[in-house]
Amino acid sequence: MTEKQIVVLGAGYAGLSAATRAGRRHRVTLIAPETRFLHRVRQHETAAGHPEHRPTLAEVTRGRGVRHVRARATGLDPAARKVFLDTGEAVAYDTLVYALGSRTAWHAVPGxxxxxxxxxxxxxxxxxxxxxxxxxxxxxxxxxxxxxxxxxxxxxxxxxxxxxxxxxxxxxxxxxxxxxxxxxxxxxxxxxxxxxxxxxxxxxxxxxxxxxxxxxxxxxxxxxAMEPHPLAAEAGLTVDPAGRALVDDHLRSVSHPEVYIIGDAAAVTVPGTGTLRMGCATALPMGGYVGKVLTGRTDKPFAFRYxxxxxxxxxxxxxxxxxxxxxxxxxxxxxxxxxxxxxxxxxxxxxxxxx
Structure with missing residues (x-):
């Protein structure tokens, strides 16, 4: 294990996938308020009253160098390389993996x-x-x-x-x-x-x-509809008109290359494929790719086909x-x-x- 400070924000498909892979060789701090994985593609089953299938984050990260901090990110200072939490704590990082995903968009419809x-x-x-x-x-x-x-x-x-x-x-x-x-x-x-x-x-x-x-x-x-979490835009990372962060071909922020942005939060365009849609199908490969980059298993640009x-x-x-x-x-x-x-x-x- 190295002492490079890698922080992953978000424990969805992209964030957990990146954390578990990076945790094979590095110490990773995973910041998320929940203790169980939210299996988003099964929420319709939960709504209908069927049993939930939600393993704990501890189960998913077992055997990896991942420390889970149960908190919600409230602020991000890219210049100081710090994440601010609702607990009052500030967590420093050398590399940040931003995977806060998306949330329901209400589009200001009254009521x-x-x-x-x-x-x-x-x-x-x-x-x-x-x-x-x-x-x-x-x-x-x-x-x-x-x-x-x-x-x-x-x-x-x-x-x-x-x-x-x-x-x-x-x-x-x-x-x-x-x-x-x-x-x-x-x-x-x-x-x-x-x-x-x-x-x-x-x-x-x-x-x-x-x-x-x-x-x-x-x-x-x-x-x-869904919309990306606003923290990236609020922190000054470059985003597109929809609020998704712009990234290079290695999924790094175009304005802050020490920040990898993956999942629904990222506006990823792949040659021959186009701009990727939000969803589990794209988030998982992004997380896996960043995990490989952080452990030195690849230095090739991100590639994806449906x-x-x-x-x-x-x-x-x-x-x-x-x-x-x-x-x-x-x-x-x-x-x-x-x-x-x-x-x-x-x-x-x-x-x-x-x-």
């Missing part, structure tokens, strides 16, 4: 943050659905992957609840025609009402106001969409039991891959 459940409150949402005096109506806002998984999981697990999905565009609109068709077929089977091209303008205790009219709901779930996209559609179905390396759609899909087994294998393999 949304007050009245809607974001994915971060999945457990609370699950309890609300389970303990309600009587079933009512759930409106899931967002036609992306998170919204689709939440809507189908809730509809299957709580058949007494009426589920609606509301999207500003087309639900699953980025998939191939066959992929979109399968998503719509599953939603029809589960009795999910689909409201497309309906922009939400306000959320209140009785539901949604949209560009297409009033949509009543007893419970509103917000899965419309293989597939997959969605859970309840416990009995899934969609695996085959894609080109640049994330564009192929016509082929896998569904049903085959798709579900592939999706389960990928999700279950994430914990193993973190190490």
């Amino acid at each position: 949304a943050e007050r009245h809607a459940y974001p994915a971060e409150r999945a457990a609370e949402l699950g309890e609300r659905l389970r303990t309600a005096d009587r079933p009512g109506t759930v409106a899931v806002v967002g036609g992306g992957a998170t919204g689709i998984e939440l809507a189908t999981e809730i509809a299957e697990a709580h058949p007494g609840w009426r589920v609606r999905i509301v999207a500003a565009g087309q639900v699953g609109g980025w998939f191939s025609a066959r992929g979109r068709g399968h998503v719509r077929a599953v939603m029809a089977r589960l009795g999910i009402e689909v409201h497309e091209r309906s922009t939400v303008t306000e959320v209140d205790t009785g539901g949604l106001h949209t560009s297409g009219g009033r949509i009543p709901a007893d419970v509103v779930v917000w899965a419309a 293989n597939l996209q997959c969605l859970s559609l309840g416990r009995r179905d899934a969609l695996v969409q085959l894609i080109h390396g640049d994330d564009s759609m192929r016509p082929s899909i896998l569904t049903g039991r085959t798709g579900r087994l592939i999706k389960a294998a990928i999700v279950n393999g994430v914990i193993w891959s973190l190490r």
Whole structure:
């Protein structure tokens, strides 16, 4: 073990992957407020009331030179190379791995943050659905992957609840025609009402106001968009208009090369692939790459190509969409039991891959 001070901010897919790999040869300080890993791609299961699959950070980092500091980062001084914590402590670093990820974006929609459940409150949402005096109506806002998984999981697990999905565009609109068709077929089977091209303008205790009219709901779930954590921008690191930090081909901040930025917090453009989207599929490889760089196992630029996209559609179905390396759609899909087994294998393999 060397005494080089490596600090990792964030214990998500990117941060944990970087910490466990760097911890093979260095002493690493991992700063995160939680004690258990948040398996974000399984939050729809938690929202539906299924058991959580969240190993402790100690389990994931066992056998590595990783010290977990249970705290939240409140400030960053790149000039002094210090991270400030909500405990009042300041942690110095030689190298910082910034992996604070993203959070639900409310886009200043009146009432949304007050009245809607974001994915971060999945457990609370699950309890609300389970303990309600009587079933009512759930409106899931967002036609992306998170919204689709939440809507189908809730509809299957709580058949007494009426589920609606509301999207500003087309639900699953980025998939191939066959992929979109399968998503719509599953939603029809589960009795999910689909409201497309309906922009939400306000959320209140009785539901949604949209560009297409009033949509009543007893419970509103917000899965419309994500935004990067603001700490990088507040600290003066160079960011793009969306707030994602700009990095070079080794995932170092273009303004502060002693800071590696990975996961949803980073705006990463790979030649031949394009600018990477947020998500587990890109965060894990970034974390693994930085871990290899810090242990001297590679000095090559970061490279990445896509293989597939997959969605859970309840416990009995899934969609695996085959894609080109640049994330564009192929016509082929896998569904049903085959798709579900592939999706389960990928999700279950994430914990193993973190190490």
